[in-house]
Amino acid sequence: MKGVFFKILLLLAVGTGVYFIFFHSKYENIQPLTNSWEKVVPLQEVPDGLNSLSAKECGACHQQHYEEWKFSTHSHAWTDPQFQAELKKESSPFMCINCHIPLQNQQEFIVEGLIDGDIYQPVIKANPHFDRELQQEGINCASCHVRNNAVIGPTGTTKAPHKTIKDPDFLSESLCISCHNAVAEVSPTLACSFETGDEWKEGPYANDKNCISCHMEEVEREIVPGFGNRKSHYHYFAGSGIPKFDSLETKAMSGLGIYPSELKEAYSQGDSILFKLKIKNEFAGHKVPTGDPERFYLISYTLKNDLDTIIYSTEDRIGEHWEWYPTVKKIADNNLLPNEERYFNFSYLVNKKGDYKLAVEVTKHRLNKEAAEYNKLTNHYPLSIPVFDEEYLIRVK
Template identity: 25%
Template structure:
């Protein structure tokens, strides 16, 4: 009887412990969301709301003409008008609803989302402030970040605080923040200037350059963490030190770990998105704004040159029993402070194209060449990620991807090696191998699908002069040739 009672007591205790654990697990999910703290969820932006308005970029350009000219035509200025983004947004809204799309809008047009002006995809009827995307007044109104308070306890989905100004007994006071101690006449009587240590940190950029699934909080894009977990963070080379300088400044920062001088910083925000500036240049030409078109093509050239400066290749022969049997290709990330590729790595394509020629120049082997329809062959060595949804099946849409089945990008100052088996015609004594590291921002069919999904108020022919989706431009990031004996 005593043994039975003791066993019952043990079983009761186990039941209570298990029930308590289950209740605690249900009450404390891994990704806890404080919706009061984040009123625009799934965007994690916060706004110290007052009657102080935000200012259009042209107004800032009245006093800061150089900075305005550099920003105008940057990817920040095009973040909301980007037709590929608009196509993705339109697809997302149809799939999961507009409330969820605030996650995207919070970084692509923070002011338009917060004020409620943006009510869905499309540009029709929106103010210049909403259309300006990531404008001067967005970055220079950031007064803090909430990276630790996010559901993942990491920067994600716009986790910054906007404070464009304050109300005082004398009326509205605009406050603009920057990285340096303000001069005596800073603001010219229009706004107050404040020195912001945050603007000298990569944390400023982290909020939007960390895109997590709106509900599962899986990092679909983790550019900031790639940087933070790499050598550039350890050497105090920040996002600003590479993306707010010209090409030569970028190379110096990346090669020598030397920070730029104050006068070397610009508001280019130059990255790898050459497709966006290419499309926008076409729109500017069609609108008759040749000056803006030239500025956009300068941004295009900078993006392409940056890509060509980021990587390198080594070709190494592998002999077995005296015969050239394999080619080892080492792909090196030599200058990107984050992984190559970064951002939406399950959409980006960075692959190797290998060609072998005999002594007469005749092609005897090739792999990684695009198919006639513009698609990448399955056999190509593609350095990217494969997304999957909750069902563990392949997925590409950001509102579906909750994990990676494959994540094969190259870390900063790191490399990956690829081996190619070689088979040559009899009698061949020397072979010339050529390797190309090629890049484009999306698969041809993906781009066609997104541009086909743009909202009805964006006429691709009328705005961009596109009657059909052209072949996406491909950049050769690195090209190397070497000639090897087929036998030792």
């Protein structure tokens, strides 16, 4: 009877959020947060000269930065339907939100420690300064620019109406890497595996180009209208280019050089149709794909006859393979290293005269259909975009 009562209390408590407080008094072994991704950016006050920490506020003066940032995945890091779906899962611990809404001001609760060091048992209390509107903005201007209640800028030479601190070291690739690199086994069936920072450090660009020089292109312009041109950077944070909503455009970067081979003009019966596609990671400073282990590329060949019937098709994949049960494990990874090239070959022996069509397609995917269905993501969540699409006519005499 006591057991049943205990369980009911627990269930009720989970719904109302008092669960942790309930345990708080029972256990004394509360351990501090140790890993960087367990911690948030401490509560920030609005820097002198400003009225709020929101991107909209910054955008009132820095209009172009704001318009660009709105295109970026950063501005959707919270509203992202896939993120929201995953957050609801029991296997997703509290720390999931720390890189997606990094400021304490954006989080409903303050995490004070972990019972027995267990990531699934945070000790929390309500955050009196929680700002729900700020939360919607995901990784906003203040995430990267506000610390110690001041705006951090690269030069400190501007005549800004807000309190400004010059800190080019802070506004460097190490800021990006603080979120874009995390390797941890959170639980037996949950792993964080983002290694973009390490891939870059170990790659050929480490002394030449970094996250910022590639993803925040330099431009000479006014950063506030009327203040004169100066060195500036686009804030689109262009990346994979797979949008988060079907109604939304994003800026895309392409890492791959794709080189199709020539096809013979005419074939004879008994010949093999041979075709090669060379794919090279020519422009990315890290693997392609990088980051989320669910991303992949598909290279597909479809051969059709003159009745438009598919007579042969093959598919290759660039990406990682993971096993999630019973314990999480990376099984394979054939992502392309910087400058690595690979050939994808097609060969088919034709024994019938006629006209054929060979469709060659390369697509970039955020996640596969099964995972999308599992997360109940609708048709409004784009899963892939085309990056190469050609059809070749082949005559067999």
